[in-house]
Amino acid sequence: MKIGILTSGGDCPGLNAVIRGAVLKGVISHDTEFVGFRWGWKGVVEGDFTSITRHDVRGLSKQGGTILGSSRTNPFEGEHGGPENIQRMLDENGIEAIIAIGGEGTLAAAQRLTDAGLRIIGVPKTIDNDLAATDYSFGFETAVEIATEAIDRLRTTAESHNRCMVLEVMGRHVGWIALHSGMAGGAHAILIPEQPMGIEEICHYVDSVRERGRAPLIVVAEGFKLDTMEEAHSHLGLDAFNRPRLGGIAEKLAPMIEERTGIESRHTVLGHIQRGGAPSAYDRVLATRLGMHAVDAAYDGAWGSMVTLRGTDIETVSIAEAVGSLNRVPQHRYDEAKILFG
Amino acid sequence: MKIGILTSGGDCPGLNAVIRGAVLKGVISHDTEFVGFRWGWKGVVEGDFTSITRHDVRGLSKQGGTILGSSRTNPFEGEHGGPENIQRMLDENGIEAIIAIGGEGTLAAAQRLTDAGLRIIGVPKTIDNDLAATDYSFGFETAVEIATEAIDRLRTTAESHNRCMVLEVMGRHVGWIALHSGMAGGAHAILIPEQPMGIEEICHYVDSVRERGRAPLIVVAEGFKLDTMEEAHSHLGLDAFNRPRLGGIAEKLAPMIEERTGIESRHTVLGHIQRGGAPSAYDRVLATRLGMHAVDAAYDGAWGSMVTLRGTDIETVSIAEAVGSLNRVPQHRYDEAKILFG
Amino acid sequence: MKIGILTSGGDCPGLNAVIRGAVLKGVISHDTEFVGFRWGWKGVVEGDFTSITRHDVRGLSKQGGTILGSSRTNPFEGEHGGPENIQRMLDENGIEAIIAIGGEGTLAAAQRLTDAGLRIIGVPKTIDNDLAATDYSFGFETAVEIATEAIDRLRTTAESHNRCMVLEVMGRHVGWIALHSGMAGGAHAILIPEQPMGIEEICHYVDSVRERGRAPLIVVAEGFKLDTMEEAHSHLGLDAFNRPRLGGIAEKLAPMIEERTGIESRHTVLGHIQRGGAPSAYDRVLATRLGMHAVDAAYDGAWGSMVTLRGTDIETVSIAEAVGSLNRVPQHRYDEAKILFG
Amino acid sequence: MKIGILTSGGDCPGLNAVIRGAVLKGVISHDTEFVGFRWGWKGVVEGDFTSITRHDVRGLSKQGGTILGSSRTNPFEGEHGGPENIQRMLDENGIEAIIAIGGEGTLAAAQRLTDAGLRIIGVPKTIDNDLAATDYSFGFETAVEIATEAIDRLRTTAESHNRCMVLEVMGRHVGWIALHSGMAGGAHAILIPEQPMGIEEICHYVDSVRERGRAPLIVVAEGFKLDTMEEAHSHLGLDAFNRPRLGGIAEKLAPMIEERTGIESRHTVLGHIQRGGAPSAYDRVLATRLGMHAVDAAYDGAWGSMVTLRGTDIETVSIAEAVGSLNRVPQHRYDEAKILFG
Structure with a gap:
C-alpha cells in the first residue's frame, strides 16, 4: 500500500x-x-x-x-x-x-x-x-512538564520578593494542563475554563496563603473566565471600542489581585514554549x-x-x-485539586 | 483519626x-x-x-x-x-x-x-x-525519563566513535523501564527478563545496524538473562569458583558483542541515579x-x-x-517494540 | 567575629x-x-x-x-x-x-x-x-541556559508553522543574556541595548532567513530600542496619551515584522522564569x-x-x-555574533 | 582558501x-x-x-x-x-x-x-x-552540569536509605570535573588525582557526616589514587595476577568504606553519559x-x-x-573546596 x-x-x-x-x-x-x-x-x-x-x-x-x-x-x-x-x-x-x-x-x-x-x-x-x-x-504530558518546571522556578522568585505570581498556561476549552501542572507544582489556586470563579474567591486564596507567610502562586488556563468578566473590564476603565489588545487572562488577573489584596503581583505567559522542543x-x-x-x-x-x-x-x-465530545475536567478531579488550594 | x-x-x-x-x-x-x-x-x-x-x-x-x-x-x-x-x-x-x-x-x-x-x-x-x-x-515514569535522557546522550558519543553502546537500566523481574526508554530513545535492541535471547540474535541486530552505517545502541534490563548464560560464562573462561564479582549484565554483554562482531563496545550502568531526584x-x-x-x-x-x-x-x-500478580511486559507490547529493532 | x-x-x-x-x-x-x-x-x-x-x-x-x-x-x-x-x-x-x-x-x-x-x-x-x-x-549563566532552552523549543514550533518568532529576554542596559543565548541557540538576529537598529535592517535579516527556507528566530533584550522608536509608535496609531500599557519590545516588534515582511510573527516574553529555580x-x-x-x-x-x-x-x-562602570557588550563581540545573523 | x-x-x-x-x-x-x-x-x-x-x-x-x-x-x-x-x-x-x-x-x-x-x-x-x-x-562545563545533576539525584536516595554514595566522574590526570561538581552538589569529600589521600582520612569525613545525621556523598575522579593503593588491593585479597578486571576507583572505594565505617555504601560510575548529548x-x-x-x-x-x-x-x-603544561587543580582551589568536606 x-x-x-x-x-x-x-x-x-x-x-x-x-x-x-x-x-x-x-x-x-x-x-x-x-x-x-x-x-x-x-x-x-x-x-x-x-x-x-x-x-x-x-x-x-x-x-x-x-x-x-x-x-x-x-x-x-x-x-x-x-x-x-x-x-x-x-x-x-x-x-x-x-x-x-x-x-x-x-x-x-x-x-x-x-x-x-x-x-x-x-x-x-x-x-x-x-x-x-x-x-x-x-x-500533553510534555506541556505539563514544561509548565511544572516554570512553576518550580517562579516559586523561588515569588518567595524571595514576597510576591503573588500568576502563570498562564495553555487550555482554551479545558483546564488539564493547568490542573496537572498546578497539582505537580503545588499551586495555591488553579483556574480553568470549566470552573469560572469570581475575583473575590481568588483573592481569598491569595490572602489565606499570605497569612501562612508564603508567596501565592496561581496557575490559570488561557480559557479561564472570571465570573464577572464584564464588570472586571469596566473596572479597569476600558471600553469595548478602545481595546487595541487586552492581553491574556494572567495579564488581567495580576493587577486585579494586587489592587484588591495589596500584594505585589506579577504575571508570566508560557506561550509557544509549551509547544516546541523534544x-x-x-x-x-x-x-x-x-x-x-x-x-x-x-x-x-x-x-x-x-x-x-x-x-x-x-x-x-x-x-x-x-469528535464533538469535549474532555472536560470532571468535578471530582477539580475538587481533588481544590484540597491543595489556599 | x-x-x-x-x-x-x-x-x-x-x-x-x-x-x-x-x-x-x-x-x-x-x-x-x-x-x-x-x-x-x-x-x-x-x-x-x-x-x-x-x-x-x-x-x-x-x-x-x-x-x-x-x-x-x-x-x-x-x-x-x-x-x-x-x-x-x-x-x-x-x-x-x-x-x-x-x-x-x-x-x-x-x-x-x-x-x-x-x-x-x-x-x-x-x-x-x-x-x-x-x-x-x-x-516509573521518572526512571524512564532519566534512562531516555541517558540514551539520547549515549547515542551521540556512539555515533562519533562508531561504537556499540550497552545501557543497563533497572528491571529485576520485568522490563518496563527498558521497553519504554528503549522505544523513546530509539534503541536498536531492548533486552528484558520476560524475553531471554541468545547472544547470536543480539549480534544479528548489532550487525544489521552497523550495515546501515549507524552505531548500535542496546538497552538491557538488569534482570535480562541470555538464553545460553552458562555457556557464555564458560566462554569467558570464568568458573563458578573464581568469580569475585562478575558485575551486571551490561558489563557481560559488551565484551561478548565486541568479540563476536568486532565492533568496539562499551557499557554504562545507570544504577542509583534512576532512583533519586525530583x-x-x-x-x-x-x-x-x-x-x-x-x-x-x-x-x-x-x-x-x-x-x-x-x-x-x-x-x-x-x-x-x-499481590503476587506480576505485571510482565506482554508479548504484543514486545512485538510492537521489536519492529524498531536492528 | x-x-x-x-x-x-x-x-x-x-x-x-x-x-x-x-x-x-x-x-x-x-x-x-x-x-x-x-x-x-x-x-x-x-x-x-x-x-x-x-x-x-x-x-x-x-x-x-x-x-x-x-x-x-x-x-x-x-x-x-x-x-x-x-x-x-x-x-x-x-x-x-x-x-x-x-x-x-x-x-x-x-x-x-x-x-x-x-x-x-x-x-x-x-x-x-x-x-x-x-x-x-x-x-547570568543560569539565565542564559534557560533562554537557550527556550530558543531550542521555539525553533521547532517556528519551523513547523513557517513563522517568525521573537523572544524577549532580560537585559535592561546591556545585552549579554541575548548575546550568549542567541549565539548558543543559533538566533538569526540578536537585538541589544548597545546596538540600536532600525526595523528595516531587522526585516532584512528576517527576509534573508526566509529565502533560505527557514523560520526566522530573533532574540531581543528587554532594553533594546529601535532606531526609529517614535515613528514606530505613531505607525501603530497609538499616541502617547492613550497607551494604558504598550508591553515589552518583543510584543512591539512581532506585528511590525509581520506587517513589513508578510511573515506570520509571534512573540514570547521569558520574564520571571529567568530569575528563579536551581x-x-x-x-x-x-x-x-x-x-x-x-x-x-x-x-x-x-x-x-x-x-x-x-x-x-x-x-x-x-x-x-x-561601581558606575557598565559592562557593555563590546563592538567586537557583537560583530562576532553578527556573523551568525540572517 | x-x-x-x-x-x-x-x-x-x-x-x-x-x-x-x-x-x-x-x-x-x-x-x-x-x-x-x-x-x-x-x-x-x-x-x-x-x-x-x-x-x-x-x-x-x-x-x-x-x-x-x-x-x-x-x-x-x-x-x-x-x-x-x-x-x-x-x-x-x-x-x-x-x-x-x-x-x-x-x-x-x-x-x-x-x-x-x-x-x-x-x-x-x-x-x-x-x-x-x-x-x-x-x-568541561557540560560534564560538570551532568555530574552535578547526578549528585543532586544521588543525594536524595542516599538520605532515604542512610547510605554512603560514591560517584565516579571523569578526570584521568586532573580533578576539575570532580572539584566543580563536588562543590556545586555539596559533596562531603572530593577525591582528585592531584591529591592522593588515605582511606583513613576518607573514612574520617564519612564518619563526621554520619555523626551530623546525614548521608555521606563522595565524588571521586577516575584518576584518583589512594595513598596506600597497593595495601588496599592486598586487603581485598586480590593479587596482581588474578585480577581479570578490578573496575574503577569508585567500585574499589565503596566496599572499603563500608568495611571500615560499617555504613552501607554504594558506587555509581557516570562514564560515557558525561561525553554525549547537547x-x-x-x-x-x-x-x-x-x-x-x-x-x-x-x-x-x-x-x-x-x-x-x-x-x-x-x-x-x-x-x-x-602542550605539555598540565592544568592541575592548584592547592588553593583544593583547600577552598576542602572547607566544605565532612
Missing part, C-alpha cells in the same frame, strides 16, 4: 514520533510506501507531497515540531479542495490511504471525507488533552505507538476510525463518535 | 508526594492527625515516629527520596515485631490506622497484619512497574492522588485494600488480590 | 549559594557567628535579623531565590535609616560587619555607608552581567567561591571592597572603582 | 559547535571553502574527506558528538602517514590548511606537522579541562567562538598556534608552548 501522512493544526511535541512510528511499522511489517503531504491539508489540496523513507525518520522521535510542516487549511475549501478533487489527486499518484494527524477540526474533516468515500485513518492531536475519546493525547519519554512512547497502530488500522481497512489510548492499550474508535 | 505513615523498601521518586497528598487531604478534609514512622516497618516495630503537620509537607511534592527514611525491616521479625506487639504500640500512642507505602514485600506484610486485625491501607511503590493491579506506579510532573500528580485516596480509603474503613491507577481514575483493590 | 548578611534587589539564581559559602567558610575557618537580615536593607534599618547556623545552609547551594528575602529598600531613607542609626543597631547587637549581596544600587549604598565608617564587604549580584568589575556574575553548576561554584572570599575579605578588613571573578580567580576590588 | 577540519580523540560536547562556528565565519567573512576529514587523522592519512557547506552546519551547535567522526589514529603512522604524504594529499586536493580539533596528542602531532611545513591551526579539546593554556575548554549554552558559546577565531588565525597565517580562552577573550598561543 502507498500511504500519505499529514500533520495539521497547531504543532505539538510528538508529531514526528507519530510519523516515525507509522513509517517504521509500515516499512518493516507491510512493506508500505509512504509519502508526506506538506503543510497539512494544504499539501493534499495542492498535491504537494514528498516520499518518506526509513532513513528519513532516523532519530526523529526526540525531535520537536513536524518535518512535514503544518497549517490550518480546510480541505473542503479552495479551487482544488473537496472530496472529488482530492480523490483524483490520490488516484493520479497511486496514494491509497491517508493518515491524518490533527485536532478536532482535522478529525471532523477526515470524517466528512471518509463519508464521501476517501480512505482515512485519524490520529488525535491535542496538546490541551481535550478529546474525550482518548485517555491522554501525546504532547517530547518527554512518555509522549514519545505514546506517539510512536499511535503511529504504529494507525498503520495497522489502515491495513484493517478501518476507514473513518482513529487510534486512542485506553488505560495502557491503543484502541480504535470511530471518528464520528469521538 | 490519627494515622501513621511509613515508606518501605528501595526509594522511588514520588514517595514524598504521596506523603504530602495524604497529609493535606487528611488535615483539610477530615482534620486528621498524622505521624510518620521512621525507616519503614523499623519505626513501627520500635515505636519510633514523629508528628507530621501541614507545614512539614510544604514544597514536598518535587523533592526526591522520603523524609521518613526507608529500610527493609520485616514487621514480623524481632523482639517487638508481630501483630500483637504492633497493635499494642499503636494503642498506646492512639494511632488508629497505618498507610503503608511500599513494594510487594510491604504489601504482603500489610495483608498479613490486616488479617491479624490491624487497620492498614496500602500504597503500591514499584519503580520497575511490576504490580499488575495498577496501570502505572509512581516513580519526580516528573506525571509522577507528582499520580503520587499526590494516590496519597489523597489512601486517606479516603482509611475513612471508608477499607482495611487491607490498596489504591491503584486504572485508566485515569484512582481505584481501590484488595491487597490480597493484588 | 559576628557578621550580618543581606540580599538586596531583584533575585538571582545563586544568592543562597553565596550565603552558604560565606557561612561554611566563616564557621569552619574562623568560628564566625552569622546573622541574616530579613528583606535586604529593610532588615538592617529595622533591626530585623535572625541567626544563621551551619545547619541552616544545608543543601542550600542548589536552591533558587534567597532564604533571607529581598527588597529594594534604600538604607539611607526612613526614620531609622542612615549610617548613624545603622551603626547603633549593629553595636547594640554586637554585629561587627555586613556582607551585602546586591546590584549597583546596593553596592553604591554600601560604598557610602563604608565612607561613613561602617564595615561592609560587597558581593556583586547582577543577572544581566552588567558590572564591568567582574568577568561574570552568578545567575542555579546551574557554573553559578553554584562561582557563588560559593564569592561567598567564601567575602568572608576572607572581612577578616582582612578590606572594608569597602567587593569580590569579583577575573579569569578563574576570585579577587577583591574597591567598590568605589567598580 | 580551502580549509580542512578534523576532530580527533574522545568526543566532547561542543565539537559540532566548533565546526559550525568555523564554517559560518569562513563562508561569510572570507568566502572560505571547507572540507571535513572523516574519523580524525585517519581521514587525513587516507584522503577521506567530504565538503561542508553552510547548509550542513544548520542547527549543529546544540548537537552532541561530531558529524565528522573521531578516532585515535596517529598521523605519523601507517603507509600513507607522515608530513610528506599528508602534504601531497593536501596539494592534490587543493586543501591549503587544516583546523585540528583535539586533545594533547592531536595538538602535539599538529605541532610536529607544522614544524615539517604543514599549515595547521589547533583547537584544544579536553573534557577534563587539563590544558593550562586555556582558562576553560569546551565540554552541550550547555556556556559550551556552545565558547566552542562557537573558538571555531570562529581558528579561521581568523588561519587567515592571519598563524600556523602552529591554537585558540584559547583567557578571561572573556579568545586569544592565540603557540601550540609548542601550550
Whole structure:
C-alpha cells in the first residue's frame, strides 16, 4: 500500500514520533510506501507531497515540531479542495490511504471525507488533552512538564520578593494542563475554563496563603473566565471600542489581585514554549505507538476510525463518535485539586 | 483519626508526594492527625515516629527520596515485631490506622497484619512497574525519563566513535523501564527478563545496524538473562569458583558483542541515579492522588485494600488480590517494540 | 567575629549559594557567628535579623531565590535609616560587619555607608552581567541556559508553522543574556541595548532567513530600542496619551515584522522564569567561591571592597572603582555574533 | 582558501559547535571553502574527506558528538602517514590548511606537522579541562552540569536509605570535573588525582557526616589514587595476577568504606553519559567562538598556534608552548573546596 501522512493544526511535541512510528511499522511489517503531504491539508489540496523513507525518520522521535510542516487549511475549501478533487489527486499518484494527524477540526474533516468515500485513518492531536475519546493525547504530558518546571522556578522568585505570581498556561476549552501542572507544582489556586470563579474567591486564596507567610502562586488556563468578566473590564476603565489588545487572562488577573489584596503581583505567559522542543519519554512512547497502530488500522481497512489510548492499550474508535465530545475536567478531579488550594 | 505513615523498601521518586497528598487531604478534609514512622516497618516495630503537620509537607511534592527514611525491616521479625506487639504500640500512642507505602514485600506484610486485625491501607511503590493491579506506579515514569535522557546522550558519543553502546537500566523481574526508554530513545535492541535471547540474535541486530552505517545502541534490563548464560560464562573462561564479582549484565554483554562482531563496545550502568531526584510532573500528580485516596480509603474503613491507577481514575483493590500478580511486559507490547529493532 | 548578611534587589539564581559559602567558610575557618537580615536593607534599618547556623545552609547551594528575602529598600531613607542609626543597631547587637549581596544600587549604598565608617564587604549580584568589575556574575549563566532552552523549543514550533518568532529576554542596559543565548541557540538576529537598529535592517535579516527556507528566530533584550522608536509608535496609531500599557519590545516588534515582511510573527516574553529555580553548576561554584572570599575579605578588613571573578580567580576590588562602570557588550563581540545573523 | 577540519580523540560536547562556528565565519567573512576529514587523522592519512557547506552546519551547535567522526589514529603512522604524504594529499586536493580539533596528542602531532611545513591551526579539546593554556575548554562545563545533576539525584536516595554514595566522574590526570561538581552538589569529600589521600582520612569525613545525621556523598575522579593503593588491593585479597578486571576507583572505594565505617555504601560510575548529548549554552558559546577565531588565525597565517580562552577573550598561543603544561587543580582551589568536606 502507498500511504500519505499529514500533520495539521497547531504543532505539538510528538508529531514526528507519530510519523516515525507509522513509517517504521509500515516499512518493516507491510512493506508500505509512504509519502508526506506538506503543510497539512494544504499539501493534499495542492498535491504537494514528498516520499518518506526509513532513513528519513532516523532519530526523529526526540525531535520537536513536524518535518512535514503544518497549517490550518480546510480541505473542503479552495479551487482544488473537496472530496472529488482530492480523490483524483490520490488516484493520479497511486496514494491509497491517508493518515491524518490533527485536532478536532482535522478529525471532523477526515470524517466528512471518509463519508464521501476517501480512505482515512485519524490520529488525535491535542496538546490541551481535550478529546474525550482518548485517555491522554501525546504532547500533553510534555506541556505539563514544561509548565511544572516554570512553576518550580517562579516559586523561588515569588518567595524571595514576597510576591503573588500568576502563570498562564495553555487550555482554551479545558483546564488539564493547568490542573496537572498546578497539582505537580503545588499551586495555591488553579483556574480553568470549566470552573469560572469570581475575583473575590481568588483573592481569598491569595490572602489565606499570605497569612501562612508564603508567596501565592496561581496557575490559570488561557480559557479561564472570571465570573464577572464584564464588570472586571469596566473596572479597569476600558471600553469595548478602545481595546487595541487586552492581553491574556494572567495579564488581567495580576493587577486585579494586587489592587484588591495589596500584594505585589506579577504575571508570566508560557506561550509557544509549551509547544516546541523534544517530547518527554512518555509522549514519545505514546506517539510512536499511535503511529504504529494507525498503520495497522489502515491495513484493517478501518476507514473513518482513529487510534486512542485506553488505560495502557491503543484502541480504535470511530471518528464520528469521538469528535464533538469535549474532555472536560470532571468535578471530582477539580475538587481533588481544590484540597491543595489556599 | 490519627494515622501513621511509613515508606518501605528501595526509594522511588514520588514517595514524598504521596506523603504530602495524604497529609493535606487528611488535615483539610477530615482534620486528621498524622505521624510518620521512621525507616519503614523499623519505626513501627520500635515505636519510633514523629508528628507530621501541614507545614512539614510544604514544597514536598518535587523533592526526591522520603523524609521518613526507608529500610527493609520485616514487621514480623524481632523482639517487638508481630501483630500483637504492633497493635499494642499503636494503642498506646492512639494511632488508629497505618498507610503503608511500599513494594510487594510491604504489601504482603500489610495483608498479613490486616488479617491479624490491624487497620492498614496500602500504597503500591514499584519503580520497575511490576504490580499488575495498577496501570502505572509512581516513580516509573521518572526512571524512564532519566534512562531516555541517558540514551539520547549515549547515542551521540556512539555515533562519533562508531561504537556499540550497552545501557543497563533497572528491571529485576520485568522490563518496563527498558521497553519504554528503549522505544523513546530509539534503541536498536531492548533486552528484558520476560524475553531471554541468545547472544547470536543480539549480534544479528548489532550487525544489521552497523550495515546501515549507524552505531548500535542496546538497552538491557538488569534482570535480562541470555538464553545460553552458562555457556557464555564458560566462554569467558570464568568458573563458578573464581568469580569475585562478575558485575551486571551490561558489563557481560559488551565484551561478548565486541568479540563476536568486532565492533568496539562499551557499557554504562545507570544504577542509583534512576532512583533519586525530583519526580516528573506525571509522577507528582499520580503520587499526590494516590496519597489523597489512601486517606479516603482509611475513612471508608477499607482495611487491607490498596489504591491503584486504572485508566485515569484512582481505584481501590484488595491487597490480597493484588499481590503476587506480576505485571510482565506482554508479548504484543514486545512485538510492537521489536519492529524498531536492528 | 559576628557578621550580618543581606540580599538586596531583584533575585538571582545563586544568592543562597553565596550565603552558604560565606557561612561554611566563616564557621569552619574562623568560628564566625552569622546573622541574616530579613528583606535586604529593610532588615538592617529595622533591626530585623535572625541567626544563621551551619545547619541552616544545608543543601542550600542548589536552591533558587534567597532564604533571607529581598527588597529594594534604600538604607539611607526612613526614620531609622542612615549610617548613624545603622551603626547603633549593629553595636547594640554586637554585629561587627555586613556582607551585602546586591546590584549597583546596593553596592553604591554600601560604598557610602563604608565612607561613613561602617564595615561592609560587597558581593556583586547582577543577572544581566552588567558590572564591568567582574568577568561574570552568578545567575547570568543560569539565565542564559534557560533562554537557550527556550530558543531550542521555539525553533521547532517556528519551523513547523513557517513563522517568525521573537523572544524577549532580560537585559535592561546591556545585552549579554541575548548575546550568549542567541549565539548558543543559533538566533538569526540578536537585538541589544548597545546596538540600536532600525526595523528595516531587522526585516532584512528576517527576509534573508526566509529565502533560505527557514523560520526566522530573533532574540531581543528587554532594553533594546529601535532606531526609529517614535515613528514606530505613531505607525501603530497609538499616541502617547492613550497607551494604558504598550508591553515589552518583543510584543512591539512581532506585528511590525509581520506587517513589513508578510511573515506570520509571534512573540514570547521569558520574564520571571529567568530569575528563579536551581542555579546551574557554573553559578553554584562561582557563588560559593564569592561567598567564601567575602568572608576572607572581612577578616582582612578590606572594608569597602567587593569580590569579583577575573579569569578563574576570585579577587577583591574597591567598590568605589567598580561601581558606575557598565559592562557593555563590546563592538567586537557583537560583530562576532553578527556573523551568525540572517 | 580551502580549509580542512578534523576532530580527533574522545568526543566532547561542543565539537559540532566548533565546526559550525568555523564554517559560518569562513563562508561569510572570507568566502572560505571547507572540507571535513572523516574519523580524525585517519581521514587525513587516507584522503577521506567530504565538503561542508553552510547548509550542513544548520542547527549543529546544540548537537552532541561530531558529524565528522573521531578516532585515535596517529598521523605519523601507517603507509600513507607522515608530513610528506599528508602534504601531497593536501596539494592534490587543493586543501591549503587544516583546523585540528583535539586533545594533547592531536595538538602535539599538529605541532610536529607544522614544524615539517604543514599549515595547521589547533583547537584544544579536553573534557577534563587539563590544558593550562586555556582558562576553560569546551565540554568541561557540560560534564560538570551532568555530574552535578547526578549528585543532586544521588543525594536524595542516599538520605532515604542512610547510605554512603560514591560517584565516579571523569578526570584521568586532573580533578576539575570532580572539584566543580563536588562543590556545586555539596559533596562531603572530593577525591582528585592531584591529591592522593588515605582511606583513613576518607573514612574520617564519612564518619563526621554520619555523626551530623546525614548521608555521606563522595565524588571521586577516575584518576584518583589512594595513598596506600597497593595495601588496599592486598586487603581485598586480590593479587596482581588474578585480577581479570578490578573496575574503577569508585567500585574499589565503596566496599572499603563500608568495611571500615560499617555504613552501607554504594558506587555509581557516570562514564560515557558525561561525553554525549547537547552541550550547555556556556559550551556552545565558547566552542562557537573558538571555531570562529581558528579561521581568523588561519587567515592571519598563524600556523602552529591554537585558540584559547583567557578571561572573556579568545586569544592565540603557540601550540609548542601550550602542550605539555598540565592544568592541575592548584592547592588553593583544593583547600577552598576542602572547607566544605565532612
